[in-house]
Amino acid sequence: xxxxxHDESTASSPEQLREQVEQTRHELGETVEELAARTDxxxxxxxxxxxxxxxxxAKAAELTGQVKVKAAEAAHLVQDxxxxxxxxxxxxxxxxxxxxxxxxxQVWQDKAPEPxxxxxxxGARAARDHRTLLLVAGGVGVATWxxxxxxxxx
Numbered sequence: 354x355x356x357x358x359h360d361e362s363t364a365s366s367p368e369q370l371r372e373q374v375e376q377t378r379h380e381l382g383e384t385v386e387e388l389a390a391r392t393d394x395x396x397x398x399x400x401x402x403x404x405x406x407x408x409x410x411a412k413a414a415e416l417t418g419q420v421k422v423k424a425a426e427a428a429h430l431v432q433d434x435x436x437x438x439x440x441x442x443x444x445x446x447x448x449x450x451x452x453x454x455x456x457x458x459q460v461w462q463d464k465a466p467e468p469x470x471x472x473x474x475x476g477a478r479a480a481r482d483h484r485t486l487l488l489v490a491g492g493v494g495v496a497t498w499x500x501x502x503x504x505x506x507x
Contacts, residue, residue, distance in 0.1 A: 424489035431492040 390396070432440075462470070480487060 421485070424486060428485075428489040428492045431496045434496070 435443075465473070
């Protein structure tokens, strides 16, 4: 038999010996569980993947917010630099498009099959939900077209 460590006393009764054995079993069980967790590569990889996924989601949300701010700034810059006649034409065209869209919408409601109308409704809701982004993209497109047109004319 081995000698107990110097800091532990030997058991003076069978009951104390049983308690020491039970304590040792408990500590050994915890050690084995810890070692098993360290060697479970799949579980550790899944934990790491979860952490990375959460970090990527947070970064994507942060970048999306930054893009929205930059897009709004760009839209305001474009609106400020557009000449009044262009703004007036755009307003008039938008009103005409709304009127024609109302007429086309009624024809669409009368003629289109239900599954097609449902999908179109989903697309319209998505466009409405991202209206600012669509307007900014349109504004940037118009500004780019105007700049290219000016440069091409020189």
